[in-house]
Amino acid sequence: IIEGVTVERIRTVDGRAVGVDTDQGPVDAEYVVTCAGMWSHELGRQAGVNVPLHACEHFYLVTEPVPDLPAGLPTLRDTDNCIYVKEDAGRLLVGAFEPVAKPFGAEGLPTDRPFMQLDEDWDHLAPVYEKACERVPILGEIGIRLFFNGPESFTPDDRYLLGETPELRNHFVATGFNSVGIQSAGGAGKVLAEWIVGGRPPMDLWDVDIRRMLPFQTNRRYLRDRSVEALGLLYAMHWPFRQVDTARGVRRSPFHDRLADLGACHGESGGWERPNWYAPKGVEPVYEYSYGRQNWFEHSAAEHRACREGAALFDQTSLAKLLVQGPDAAAVLNHISSADVDVEPGTSVYTTWLNDRGGIEADLTVNRLDDERFLVVTAFSTQVRDSDWMARNTPDGARATITDVTSGYSVLGVFGPDSRRVLSPLTDADLGNEAFPFGTLREIDISYARVIAVRRTYMGELGWELYIPTEFSLGVFDELWATGQPVGLMPAGMHAMNSLRIEKAYRHWGDDIADEDTPLEAGLSWGVAWDKPGGFIGRExxxxxxxxxxTRRLVQFRLDDPEPLLYGNEPILADGSLVGRITSGMYGHTVGAALGMGYVTHEPGTPRDEVIGGSFEITVNGERIPATASYRPFYDPTGDRIRA
Ligand SMILES: Cc1cc2nc3c(=O)[nH]c(=O)nc-3n(C[C@H](O)[C@H](O)[C@H](O)COP(=O)(O)OP(=O)(O)OC[C@H]3O[C@@H](n4cnc5c(N)ncnc54)[C@H](O)[C@@H]3O)c2cc1C
Structure with a gap:
């Protein structure tokens, strides 16, 4: 360890970090870890690496000695009043997590000091301190010895940044600690060391993995604006479906304003404004949070029913789209995919991408456009991760390129038994089952546009995803919307998509499946092409x-009582014993109960049916609710409706 040295830049060769240049000369290194606190953003930027974080001023006060204060008092957290209070060598230390924080260093960070104490700011802290005095009255009677104000870095989602950066190999980060860097340091250091030595995260660390960050999130104004809210959110009520208020309107699909006019209540994910639910006329599209049924519950139920019984229109523009092309594209993709994607052009294949332990690194669709071009479609949240995985697993010299074309296409989803009736008048393409079966795609005319129509669904109904070149989007939308009205087309949001998909037991990567779960455990081995030529990563x-x-299997659950809701992480009990937790949950409006899925652990060799043969309960808010277990979806288990 050399102290008092300034790293001036990270040295790179051929996309790899090979050391650092310091004010005292160069240092060669096999691996470089950027753990420069709030300075990490700038250091990363210089090397072309996205390290999204921004500093805020962060405060605590220490009182004069408090007579007879017992040592070893527990820390008191009063989240409603945004404070914590702890005993500190005979004094009280009062820290603040105020709802509107003060960003620091937006005009540039000082580089001449490793540790900084900033100026007192009583105007800023007084409202919080007054609340602290109400909660702990003695605070109002004793003097204050120290007003401490130090800068700390905050990330856009309040989770820290760990792991190897996708832009630069052999370069890792451990930074953006959101005011919990001291308590997290031991664990973060341990897993990072194991990550470097083992070449992969030692456990599912997706929550804090830097690959979740998207390229735009390096934008300084975005980071500054979000940091104002990020600090206080640590103590705010973590309502289900809670939305952020800052840095909104960052990424809008072309349909944004049209859908807002139709009553969309937009939520934010990865910068995207996505309609989560639609308020009918006379209802304000604003969330009223609770742990029970929120104000949008019935409106979302109506959207859900429209999709099951008629036709619903989804804005799916936030899907990430990667164009993979070249003479070796098919071979490269087929080696990475567990399914056989070397299929006829015009075929859309659902596949998992596995690591060498068989864990699911990604689940996505590979759509073959022609012999040498594939459109890989994945969630917005895994845009960077999935393209990074593909790039890493593309052999040197392979004639295949990956281009992120996310911004090049908007996506409208038309789903429901009447979706064919909605779309047919707009195109001369044959949408019949024979000409356009499930799992295929065609480039077709709609309105004045050429659109890639993919017959595939996350909602479990007949329908198509339309990939529309961006500048044609509104033309297509306006005609589609007008044509759909006589058929009863309704706009539907992400909450309805979630309730629809959970009835069909469609897994959600990051919740239900991730890099420690295999397709065998997750019930996805039906998609594995065990014997395709050349094999695939993870086969052995x-x-x-x-x-x-x-020793564990993913199981679907339906609560027998229609009243309670599931949000994820609820304990699963089999015959009274804890066997797992719910990985994701949502109310199923057609099934008429809350649904969830989760892994049930069992003795090795237990027959498959026996695993779900017991009597199951899910603990919701401390109460055990009997639940029905099933491997099959609770809705349309045979999949007839998607092939209708
Ligand atoms: C008021 C306050 C109270 C807090 N209370 C708690 C608490 O109770 N519990 C808790 O867990 N956390 C707490 N924290 C947060 C905790 O202090 C931070 O999360 C933690 O220090 C972050 O560690 P780090 O190593 O990422 O960054 P830092 O501690 O900032 O360390 C980064 C280091 O990198 C050095 N550096 C930067 N650039 C360069 C360069 N180019 N070359 C060489 N060196 C460089 C810096 O000089 C610095 O020493 C608190 C923070 C504040 C401000």
Missing amino acids: ALIAQREAGL
């Missing part, structure tokens, strides 16, 4: 697991 591990037998 999967075969070994198939032979050894499983």
